[in-house]
Amino acid sequence: MIADAWSVFLNSGEHYATVLFIGVVCAYLGLFCVLRGIVFLGVALAQLAAAGVAGAFVVADALPPALGESVRSTGASLSGVGLAALGSFGLAAKPHGSRIPADARVGLVYAGSAALAVLLVWRSSRGLAELRNLLAGDVVVARHEDLIPLWIGLSAVVVVHALFWRPFLQVSQDPEFAQALGLPVRRLQWLLLGSLAVAIALSLRAGGLLLVFGFLVLPPVCGLCLGQRVRGVLGYTLAAACSGGLLGYLAASAADLPVAASVGTALLVLAGAAQLGKAHPLALGALRAGFALGAVCALFAMPLVLCWDHEPHPPHLRGDHPTPEEEATHDHAPRDLGHADPAGPEGEARPSLEVLLRALSEAPDPARRVAAVEALAAHAAPLEARLPGLLGASLDDDPAVASSATAALLRVGASPEGAAQLRRATVADEALTRLAASRALVRGGHAEAVDGLLALLDSEDLPLLYGDAVGAELRRLPRAPAEAASPRDWRVWWAEARGAIRWDAASGSFVYSSE
Amino acid sequence: MSAAVIEFRAARLGYGSAVVLPAVDLTVGAGECLGIVGPNGCGKTTLLRAILGAIAPQAGTVEVRARVGYCPQRTQVNTVLPFTAGDVVGLGSLKRTPDLPARVAAALEACGLPGSSERVFADLSGGQQQRALLARALIGDPDLILFDEPTRGLDLAGEHEVMQLVSQLNRAGKTLVLVSHQLHVVARYATRLVLIHGGELTVGPTEEVLSSARLQAIYGFEVCVAQVSGLPVILPAPGASA
Structure with missing residues (x-):
């Protein structure tokens, strides 16, 4: 089982790297959310982005298929980012004289966008599947081209924060002092929240709400428990994101579990351990070493899986x-x-x-x-x-x-x-299973499976829609009656043809022996 | 008066369409220690924010001709993350230069916190935190330092530590603007006073502005202004009721 899990993990390639990238960026941004006391804002932005994605799905349904598909893929990401960005700007603004406190406005946006997202995907033709996709995500079946915008967007966020790390810290720690320093506080705050919105919305498309929430909230909790200085908190936050990503992904590979839920659970366990261990010096030391080791393993595993995965994807x-x-x-x-x-x-x-x-x-x-x-x-x-x-x-x-x-x-x-x-x-309870299996065997040269197809002709549990499929399959055989025939006719024909039909491996088809 | 460092000319200050101070005419000279006092909501912070450039005047002009340092009350600093005193002071510099750690250490030492660079800010006492914030204000080598309630929430020792530093800075030639609710603190250290009430500013020497009659008119009860060992003491008169 371990070998299987390891092999599955090794072949995860870019999906594992994506989970780790989302983890590191969201965890880092989560630290800013904690510092500014806007964790709930981050969560609300994710929900707002989900509503944007759901809205794009509904629009896609109303468009011609080709255009709809492009709206469903690119448009969904754009509308998610757009709505999250608008939300971040709107929620950051402090309306003068408003009697509604900031956290109530965030709650309002969260509840409204969550309800809207559910209603919109409900109206979408693929409702429940998309709802589940938004919540739980399916990063492991995301296509390469779906991941490219995510990588570009997250890289842009990383560049912005590399350039503005210090001013972001200054405006977050003491905005009034930052103003006295001459920093453009409002623009920096918008840039910070905009980067948060972009990272959340893009990560949401690939990883789902659960993965984004998990990475946004839980690694900073670990960092705050384990770090004694800001650098330490940052380091352990990122280490927790990497370790949780690695553990969750391994568990998902080993036990065939959804990645987002596995990573979320791994992060929760790590956060619990950090919370429990922080009061005991020995446990604290062991936890710190463990988190650091986990991060090193997670990062070393990345080039390993990426190199291992050099075989082309399907x-x-x-x-x-x-x-x-x-x-x-x-x-x-x-x-x-x-x-x-x-x-x-x-x-x-x-x-x-x-x-x-x-x-x-x-x-x-x-x-x-x-x-x-x-x-x-x-x-x-x-x-x-x-x-x-x-x-x-x-x-x-x-x-x-x-x-x-x-x-x-x-x-x-x-x-x-x-x-x-x-x-x-071919003898399964489900008629469709019998049909698919018989058909696969017949197409693979197993003549005896034709009996299975014949049995389906008058099977009462075969959906009407598939009745023609059986006849069509039988007509692929040489010298089969071209016109529709009754089950009895088909059986008579097969009784005569059975002895004369043989499989020709060279052509990959049945031939009449007299041919 | 020496060269003006701050100059308000017919400045109307407020937020959005709301006017807090309709007409401010005020000049602060270099080396002065100006105290700003007044009841809650009178516009002290608005005046301070205008000097900081955080709000633009709705009319008139506000000119500040000096490098400005700002020392807020200590509770304004976000301590969710375990910033060290060194981190807090270092963030007072716009850019991270190679000599920043040395400047941070020097500023902390100047404020009576030698070797405290690695101590977590939240673990310092109230007085030490306020001095660390003063060190942060000093790291940019300002000519003008604005103090917002520098002694709020401090015990007597903390208050004394902080105000001694303020006094030293003023003696060293820095221009100071001191906003506080604590009248006795401002009365003792400020060379000139601005009393704000009902949108109007009363400006003058401390002993003139802080008269018993004026304070009674503002606060609505009898206030006793006395001298003890040459220092001003301002207290509600015995039996005074609002």
Whole structure:
């Protein structure tokens, strides 16, 4: 299990690096939130960004598909950043004579934007899946091109803070004194809050509310418990973010858990340990050493996973579209995934199994589902755990997803063990599982599986929608009746054809023996 | 009077459309120690903020012809993070220069806190915190230092420590503006006084401005102004009721 988890982790590459980057930037900004007493403002900004993202989803639904998809990807990030930035400026302003205290205004924004986000995604065609995505995030199935804006945005935030660290500290520690020094206090405060809004909104798109909240609040708590000076607090805050990111990611890899929740739990445990240990000198020393070691391990693991991950990602995970040649290779040069070495070179990006299965059933973007199929096919988990997902995906409405899953099932069926598992699936309770498994076996040259397809012709539990799919599959066989035939006709035909049909490995299809 | 360091000319001060001080005409000369007193909400802080440049006059002009140092009350400094005294004083400098640690140490020493650079600011006593803030104000080598309630919340020892330093600075030629509620403190150390009441400024020598009749008119009860060992003492008269 440890070896599997390690192999999954090693193949996480840019997703692990992204979690760590989000962690370090949000934790650092969280320290400013703590210093200025605006932790709740950070949380409200995240919720506001979520409402912006949800609004973009609703707009995308009303647009033509191509335009809608671009609004759904780029527009969602922009509207999230925009709304969070507007919120930060609005909440930073102190209306003269207002009787509503600042924290009540923040609470108002938080409650309003949370409600708005839920209502908007509810109206969206992919409502619940997107709601869950906003809350829990799915950084591990995020595509490369989705991560690029995040990396650019967070890098910009890092540059701004490298340039303005000292003035930001001055205006946060004593704004009136900063004013006396001649610093442009209001502009610096807006820049600080703007950078907070950008970091939160972009991180939210990739990692979800849970990951952002966790990194914003919990590492600074660790830093305040362990550090005796500002430099120490900053150091332990960043160390906690790195350690929590590493531990959470490892736990998610080992136990097939969602990354955001795992990282959040790891951070909570670290914060609890720091809180308990701060009063005892020995425990404090051990905790400090542990946090520092965790940070070193997390940072050293980054180049390791990035180098390990030099094998190219599956095309869709990279965001490229496959060439026709690649598609052809996909379909006609099966690899034995049924026997794939969990840590072998076939292994590519491997997020948690649960996340992949969820992405297959809920990801709105077909390209993401294709990426999830590819990752699932190469996943280290046992085949019986992956097979239901692949079988389901082979019946996906989207041709690219179905084709990708079918290709993976062909590779599965090419091995004796894989074929045996597919055969077991042909007698499953679910009619769709029986259909997908029989079809995969037939396409892989297992003529006996035609019986499974015939049995489905008059199966009462096969959804009507798939009735034609069985006939279409049978018509792929040589000399099959071209016109619609009754189940009885099909059985008569098959009784005659069974002896004459054989599998031609060279062409990858059935041929009539007389041909 | 020596060269003017601060000059208000028919300045109208306020926030937004609200006017706090309708017409301020005030000149502060170099080397003066000006005290600003008055009841709560009279506009002391508004006057101070105008000198700091934090608010612009709605009308008229405010000119400040000196490097300004600012020493707020100690509770204004955010101590959520464990800033050291050195950190706090160092942040008084606009830029981090190579000689900053030496300047910080020198400023702390000048304010009676030698070797305190690494002590956590929040762990210092009230008087020490206020002196550290004075050190922060001094690190930019200002000619004019503004004090906002420098002795608020301090015990007698703390008050004495801080005001001795203030007095030393004034003797060394610094121009000081002292805003305080504590009339006896201002009366003792200020060379000239501004009393603000009802949007109007009364300016003059301390003993003239702090008369029993004027204070009674402002506060609404009988106030006793006396001299004890040559020092001013201002107290509510026995049996006085507001």
